[in-house]
Amino acid sequence: xxxxxKDSAALDYAAGGGLLSRRMLLASAAAGGAAGLLQPRVARAxxxxxxxxxxxxxxxxxxxxxxxxxxxxxxxxxxxWQDVAPAxxxxxxxxxxxxxxxxxxGLHYEVHHGGRPDIDPARHRLMIHGLVERPLQFDxxxxxxxxxxxxxxxxxxxxxxxxxxVMPEPMQAGCDMLHGLVSNTEWTGIPxxxxxxxxxxxxxxxWVVAAGADGPSLARSIPMEKIMSDGMLALYQNGERIxxxxxxxxxxxxxxxxxxxxxxxxxxxxxxEAPVHTKDESGEYTEILADGSSLQFTFAMGxxxxxxxxxxxxxxxxxxxxxxxxxxxxxxxxxxxxxxxADGGASWAEAALAGPVLPQALTRFSLxxxxxxxxxVLMSRATDETGAVQPPRADWKARYHASNFLHYNAIQxxxxxxxxxxxxxxx
Amino acid sequence: MSIFKxxxxxxxxxxxxxxxxxxxxxxxxxASDIPFYATYVTPEGAGLPAGSGTAAQGAEIYAAKCATCxxxxxxxxxxxxxxxxxxxxxxxxxxxxxxxxxxxxxxRRAMPLEAPKSLSDDEVYALAAFILERNGVIxxxxxxTAETLPAVKMPNHGNFLDVWAKQGxxxx
Numbered sequence: 001x002x003x004x005x006k007d008s009a010a011l012d013y014a015a016g017g018g019l020l021s022r023r024m025l026l027a028s029a030a031a032g033g034a035a036g037l038l039q040p041r042v043a044r045a046x047x048x049x050x051x052x053x054x055x056x057x058x059x060x061x062x063x064x065x066x067x068x069x070x071x072x073x074x075x076x077x078x079x080x081w082q083d084v085a086p087a088x089x090x091x092x093x094x095x096x097x098x099x100x101x102x103x104x105x106g107l108h109y110e111v112h113h114g115g116r117p118d119i120d121p122a123r124h125r126l127m128i129h130g131l132v133e134r135p136l137q138f139d140x141x142x143x144x145x146x147x148x149x150x151x152x153x154x155x156x157x158x159x160x161x162x163x164x165x166v167m168p169e170p171m172q173a174g175c176d177m178l179h180g181l182v183s184n185t186e187w188t189g190i191p192x193x194x195x196x197x198x199x200x201x202x203x204x205x206x207w208v209v210a211a212g213a214d215g216p217s218l219a220r221s222i223p224m225e226k227i228m229s230d231g232m233l234a235l236y237q238n239g240e241r242i243x244x245x246x247x248x249x250x251x252x253x254x255x256x257x258x259x260x261x262x263x264x265x266x267x268x269x270x271x272x273e274a275p276v277h278t279k280d281e282s283g284e285y286t287e288i289l290a291d292g293s294s295l296q297f298t299f300a301m302g303x304x305x306x307x308x309x310x311x312x313x314x315x316x317x318x319x320x321x322x323x324x325x326x327x328x329x330x331x332x333x334x335x336x337x338x339x340x341x342a343d344g345g346a347s348w349a350e351a352a353l354a355g356p357v358l359p360q361a362l363t364r365f366s367l368x369x370x371x372x373x374x375x376x377v378l379m380s381r382a383t384d385e386t387g388a389v390q391p392p393r394a395d396w397k398a399r400y401h402a403s404n405f406l407h408y409n410a411i412q413x414x415x416x417x418x419x420x421x422x423x424x425x426x427x
Numbered sequence: 428m429s430i431f432k433x434x435x436x437x438x439x440x441x442x443x444x445x446x447x448x449x450x451x452x453x454x455x456x457x458a459s460d461i462p463f464y465a466t467y468v469t470p471e472g473a474g475l476p477a478g479s480g481t482a483a484q485g486a487e488i489y490a491a492k493c494a495t496c497x498x499x500x501x502x503x504x505x506x507x508x509x510x511x512x513x514x515x516x517x518x519x520x521x522x523x524x525x526x527x528x529x530x531x532x533x534x535r536r537a538m539p540l541e542a543p544k545s546l547s548d549d550e551v552y553a554l555a556a557f558i559l560e561r562n563g564v565i566x567x568x569x570x571x572t573a574e575t576l577p578a579v580k581m582p583n584h585g586n587f588l589d590v591w592a593k594q595g596x597x598x599x
Contacts, residue, residue, distance in 0.1 A: 081506050084496045085540055088506070114540060127456055127465055136453030137460070146449050194449040209467050216537035217464035217544075223591060256596065268465035276467040279533035282524040284507070286587065287599075288517055294583075295599060296525075297591035302598035331598055388598065403517035407599060 014349035017342025017376045019324075020368040022352040066104075073097045075107055076176035087115035087215075090157070091245075092180015095308045095327060101354070101362045102152070103183035105238050109259075110245045111157050111181065114216035117265055121249040124213060126195075126233070130271035133200030140249050143190060149232065150188045151255070152361045154329045156301045157181035158258035158285055162405035164393070164412070170424040174313040178424060179306050179412070182329070184362035185246075186238050187253050192231030196224075196269075205271035209278070210252050213267040220261045221275030222254065226299070230255050233266065255360040256331030257299045258407075260285050288401035301331035303390055304409040305338050305365070305382035316420030319373035324351070325366045330384035334358070337383050338365040344377035344413070344427060345392075351380070371416070377425065379413040393426050464544070468532040472577030475531065479572040480553025482560035488550050489557050492539045501561050510561040521562035525587055527579035530555040531571075552576070 012021040066073065075091035091110040093103055103109075110116075121140050129135040160181035163171045171178065196208075201224065208227050211219040222231075232253040234242060242248045247264030254262050260280055275281065275297065287295040305328035310316060324342075328335045334357050339348040351365035365380065383389045393410040415425040468474040489501070497503075501510035501521070511519035520530060535551045537543050546554070556571040559579060569575055590599055 081496065083505075085506055087540055114537065114543065127461060128453070129456055129461055129465065134453070135456040135458075135461075137456040138453050142452035142454075145452060190449070195453070198449055198451055198453050211465055211467075215540070215543045219464075219467055219536075226596070268461075270466050272469075274469075276469050277524075277526050277529050278467055279520075279524075279529055279537070282526065282529045283518040283520060286518065292586070294523075294587045295590050296587040297589050298599050299591055300596045300598040332596070386597070401517065 011370055014367070015341065015343070015347040017347075017378070018370040018372055019340060019342045019347075019349040020370055022350070022367050073107070075109070076174070076180055078177070088113060089115075090159075090181060092176040092178075093183045094174065094176040095180060095306075096175040096311045096314065098308070099325070099364075101184050101327070101364050102238060103185060103362075105185070105240065105243050105246070108183040108185060108237070108243065108246055109155070109157065109181045111159070111259060113218055114214055116244050117214045118244070119213060119248060119265060124249055124265075124267065126250065126266060127268045128195060128199040128271070129268070130209075131202040131205035131273065132196075132271050133202065134198070136195075136199045138195070143233070143235065143250070146190045146194065148188050148235070149191055150186060151232070152184065152186045152358050153253065153255045154182055154184045154360060154362045155253075155259045155262055156183075156304075156329070156331075158260060158298075158301070158406045161408045161410075161412075164410065164424070164426075165396075165405040165408035166403065170426050172312060172424055175306065175308055175311050178312065181259070182304075182327075182362070184329075187232060187234040188236035188239070189232045189234035189250070189253065192227045192233055192252075193229075195233060196227060196271075199271075201271055204273050207272045207275050209268075209270040209272055209276050210261075210263040210266060211268040211270070212247075212263045212265040214265050218260075218263060218280070219276075219278045220263060220280055221272070221278060221297075222252075222257075222261055223299075224271070226254055226257065227269075254299075256301060256333075258285065258301055261299065285406065287404050287406045289404075290398065290400060292401065298407060299331075301329075302407060302409040303330035303332065303335070303382050303384040303388045304328065305335075305380045305390060306412040307340070307378055307380050307414060310378070310416070310422045311414055312422055312424040314422045316371065316416060316422065318420065319371050322369050322371055323366055324369045324378065325364065326351075326380050328353075328363045328365055328380070328382040329361065330382070330386075330388065331360060332384050332386045332388060333360065334385045335363045335382055336385045336387075338363075339381045339383075340365075340367045341379050341381070342369060342376055345379065348381065373418065373420075375416060375418045377413045377415050377427065379411050379427070381411050464536045468528045470526040470528055470577065472528055472573060475528070475573035475576060476548045477573060478548035478552050479570040480549050480551070480556050481570045482553075482556040482565070482567050484549075485553035485555070485557025485560075488546075488554055492546075493554070496540065501558060509558045519562065521558040522564060522581070523583050525581055525584045527555065527559060527564070527576050527581055530558060531576055
């Protein structure tokens with residue numbers, strides 16, 4: 001959120017609640033800040049010279065780290081059964097403390113079903129077997145010699161936003177807890193197709209059961225179609241080796257598909273005729289519907305967005321100008337548009353999307369806003385290129401059994417109180 | 428050149444082209460080098476090893492190795508109780524899952540959490556029998572084996588809609 005004072009009479013409104021035209025900011029910048037967007041001058045008796053400008057800086061270090069003053073920027077860790085099973089944990093990306101679209105590697109969300117394994121890369125191997133002409137195994141040294149591709153993609157846990165999905169009253173927490181199980185990375189690796197073709201998939205090989213080298217050997221059945229179209233064996237995350245938390249030394253990447261299928265610490269690809277109904281696709285990652293029946297093999301994540309600035313737990317710094325900013329994405333391809341409302345959904349204005357808008361990747365949206373200090377509800381609503389639109393929470397809830405918390409993609413409303421507190425609300 | 432030969436040549440070309448995209452550095456993988464967790468027991472029971480176990484045998488192992496996390500009788504939790512459903516967990520493994528074979532495979536590869544792959548095949552059959560019996564899916568006498576486990580009819584089987592088959596990658 002950035003803020004400055006502004007004469008509200010001269011503003012070009014785009015919708016209710018003080019939403020401004022997204023062309024406004026640029027126009028006023030072009031006019032040399034004449035519209036009052038510059039910080040007011042501060043009178044100063046004597047210019048202070050801070051001590052760091054009067055000393056030599058610290059010596060070089062081999063691996064950089066965030067500024068000490070930023071040490072509070074951490075993942076929010078949830079250990080639902082910490083007394084008996086601390087190895088099962090969720091850690092949410094603090095989106096309300098970040099800008100841009102790439103998630104720093106150390107802040108990428110994690111869901112660990114059995115903790116983070118300590119893998120010796122020299123002994124790790126990837127096996128391809130089952131319905132193939134040539135069962136093969138690869139070590140990391142061999143894989144390093146394959147041509148690579150690079151692509152930016154989000155990963156989202158099917159259980160992201162679970163508190164909003166199931167809690168009767170909205171939980172007051174930041175975007176790390178509420179929506180942190182989604183992150184965005186530039187991945188580099190080997191197209192899965194190249195490795196599968198080397199092994200030679202037999203015509204009856206229609207599914208691939210992927211398994212990790214972690215304690216529980218997490219396994220999922222994946223359609224061959226997906227593996228061959230854009231599946232990637234990811235080795236690098238934002239230019240450096242994948243972090244242990246994200247699957248070191250290698251993970252499966254299936255753009256747009258629920259996080260659980262993107263097997264970390266990948267060690268085996270077993271080609272089969274049919275899905276094998278692994279534990280996760282039998283229960284934990286199935287959705288019970290309102291009528292008691294269940295959905296199985298719900299792979300792609302739906303269209304979704306939320307406003308990161310301002311968002312719950314923040315406090316507004318008084319009436320005036322702000323930039324509303326947030327993230328949108330869809331497992332179906334590209335985000336087509338994001339609309340923002342500042343009057344609880346009575347009127348909407350289209351936000352600007354920071355380009356390039358990439359498929360199956362987080363997209364940053366923004367819109368200038370003049371808050372007059374009165375209470376209101378802010379929210380964003382994304383539409384993807386297939387025409388799918390984010391539903392209101394009540395519509396989403398009506399589809400599912402009360403216990404379901406998977407594939408929640410409803411609109412996120414934030415209440416701004418007269419005091420400037422930003423709160424999570426259901427509408 | 429006959430049509431047949433042309434097609435064969437074209438096929439060979441495509442195959443070579445496809446393979447030439449990578450340097451072809453995969454090493455042959457022998458069946459004996461594939462650990463059990465690189466496959467999965469299928470709903471038909473393919474992959475089930477020899478062995479057997481009853482619910483009574485399973486109850487003892489369960490009390491010693493599972494109860495701290497999943498509850499004294501399997502329904503108390505705190506972790507996803509396998510017996511139910513109840514307010515803690517709407518999808519108990521022993522009655523919600525479509526196939527009983529998944530119980531065997533999952534317990535063998537993943538449980539107990541702190542010592543996965545430490546159970547013997549007999550112990551895993553016994554634990555599957557215990558969980559199924561507690562859910563009223565099998566009777567107390569029937570031992571679970573490579574023959575009986577795939578034959579178990581799970582009560583929630585047939586209550587699943589396959590989203591991938593219905594609409595592919597389109598989100599629900």
